[in-house]
Amino acid sequence: MDQRFSFYQREDYWSLMGRGEDRISNLPNEILQSIICLMPLKYAIRTSVLSKKWRHLWQFNLSSSTSLQFGEDFSCNQSPKQFVTTLDQYLHVLGDRSLDKFGILFSPFNIFFPNLENWVATVLAKGVKELKIDLSQGVLHTSGDFYIDDRMPFVIPNPLFNCNSLTHLSLSRCNFADPLVSANFVGLNSLSLDNVDLTDAMLTSILEYCVLLQTISLKKCEILDIVKFVGDKLKLQKLVIVDCTNVSDIEISAPKLESFLYHGWISVSHVFGNVSKVNDAYLCSQGSEDFHLIFAGILSDLSHVKILTICSMGLLHLAFHEDDYVQDIFPLQLYNLQELQLVLDSIGEDDIFCIFSFFLLCPSPFLEKLFIQLPFPSEFLNVQSNSATAEEIISEIEFPSLKFIKITNFGGSPQELILVKFFLEKAIMLETIFTLMNQRDDSNNSLSRRIIEGQLSVIPKASKDAYIVVCGQLDHDCWINPTHAKLYYEENYRNGTAMHHDHEGHENSPLDQEFL
Template sequence: MKRVCNSSPDRITDLPAHVIQCILVFLPIKDATKTSVLSRKWRHQWRSIPQLVFDDGFVEIREETESERSLMNKQQVLLNIYKSLLLRDGPITKFVLSIPRLNPCHEIDLIVLYLSSKGVRHLTLVFSRNSDEYQMHSSLFSALHLKSLKLRSCEVTPPSWFVGFSKLTHLDLNRVTLPCDFFKDFLPKCPLLESLSVVDCDGLEGNLDIVAPFLKSFTLVVDFLDICFSFKSTPLLSYVVLDWNDDCTDGGVPDMVSLFASLPALQQFHVNYEILKNFAGGGRNVPARLPTLHLLEVFDMKHVIFDVSGMERVFVCLIMSSPNLCSLTIQVSTLQQHDQLAGNEVSSLWRSLEAEDCPGSSHCLQQLRECRIVDNCATLAELDLMRFILATAPLLRSIHITPYHKLGTKKIMKCMKEVMQYTRISKEAKVVYDWNDEED
């Protein structure tokens, strides 16, 4: 038996170096360093891992109340990161710093400076939402090999000598303070940008013209809008999220025809009610059809109130202009509730749907598979919409309804009975109520 054991190959030791690297990439840094005891061949392999991830799995910061202990913990964490960087043998392609309760400090400048000289391609710097913003070191803008950049709770000011990120494809900004001319000066210097996400960022004002010929995904989420935005050159943009809470200014959003004409490749559109309301108001004429939405497959609306004048015309225009629509999600606003359920009466939405449906009948929902109604308040418009979808969508598989939790058991049950009686053109269509009566 001893001879057999001694003659059997050591499969772990004999693994090729590139295979060992692939294994170590999927391990936390702590575990990767422990593999040095496996064999001589593995002893220094962890030092050339191209990806370094420092997250909550890297260190456990205990809940300390004393400032001295908290400071000592922070210094120990940074010291361990410094050691990991100094012991590196090869290039660093990916670096992630996302440690809970690690507040921004000047010591991080050294990390950014070091990474910018190591050809880092994917960089993530995420700080606590409750911490102060980290003033980004200017050396970041000399990291010309960057392909993806994710920042949270930072303040970013590109220096005058910044020539651009010629290889950057993904940019994710969350709670980042930006200069007012950031998009005007920054986007043209990132010609290959494919994904742009701007969430809760400060400093946006003036004209926001999106000029990105390779942009495929765009997300804009802000608490208020003090800008005028438009898509100037985005022929490949297929995924768009537009969301803010406060009312739009008159010039904040372009009219429907101009907006969707600049999005010929749009496939997924997630929009807030305020933008749709802007389409309906301001004296703008809502067209019956938009010829540029033939590729739209996913339509998601938040905080919708159909009772606002003109709102139903906007909604009808969008769904009637989307022959390939597969998924429709509507989150109803709970600001207004109505006690009356649909009986013999019909809502203005139903009249708009019938009026637009007469020329082409059910061509608008031929591809619809799934519909979701979130925070359903059992208004006439909501019930009429579900009745219309069940009657005109031949490929419909399900309508998921989540009742508003304060609606009351009796109203929810009455609404359920009403919807179950509607005619269904699709034999596979199911009405699913995501409701737990024990919570009521």
């Protein structure tokens, strides 16, 4: 729909008018109103600048719209005061009509807290089903770990949530009132909390009362200590835990859980009970190599998954182990694994060794798809060399079912070529190996696409039908993508801070680049 109506921007509109004749505006009002109603709200609003006749036509869009989404494209050109005025106007135009979805990306200070309360109360009174409040705009510390803008957190009073219609709730950088009355959320199917002061007691209460919850996402909830998702009646199907740095214990026994995504320090005690239905797992660790016992145990408990994403530190946990307990786990047969994604922080010799070690320690005879995310820019981890040689490890590795490989951020370095050579010589059923060159590497030292194609073409292939594709910087990547397309490292799910401007070009409050 967005592409279909993108011509309604000002410059395209005038090009459609012909030589001074505004043919579109001469259409009957009924037709213009019908056009407006078919457009996304943000494009309908843009038509107000075309001419006097179009100034108020966008309001007809609201007459049929059940969704109000005020994201980055809406707020980036407005000051907070303008944002508040405009949003109040839209809600007023909406009148008594009900809403299905309401979402805002806003940077409020204390002066605007009453407006926030009014908006929440208004949309809940309209029976909103999906509510998204993102107040993450602000000034981050250079480490990205905390805000330094001295903003007070917005606290959502319990009485505002007396709404049985609410099924999806997403909050970022705003808090619940304490104690939380979880009975207000009995209809929730999905809950996403980012930078929320969620306590252990609050989470326990939510799980007790919100028996319909199927998806839970917890990001940077730094007060959490002990996390338990346990119960035969849990309907939880997807669980995401990202950078909850103070969590020390995790216990999961959820009979319907299908997807488990964890990013953060791995130095936590874990107990996995009934996780037999987990189909895909995302395990990215920020802990040191000293925690290989814990990581190996987690991977062992999830060895039945079909889809797995693992990071450099996870590979390091597995490759450099000496404890008898860990040795008793390996080799760990991943018989169900069909798709594997490796997210690398660096691509040095030790990283290559870790990759080889993983395939030796975790045989995956039915692996069909392999995705490798190379770093940009490259960084190198300092680890001790293992006594075993790469050649000895390679000789014992087989890929009887691997058909597709995609390597992203490929630069043609010697280590990367060693990696490609390894797969081409071992994957006897390989159909395609796709290398996507680094899209941002404009340095003079980078190898050209033609040189990389030449280097790859002379590597021996175990599969005579293997097709090598090199995608250049200007090519469109339309190939197969991994199931875990979103990577939860800091710069990806929280892109930092940018300044936005008002209509006169003055700088206003900072703006995070992504509306989560």
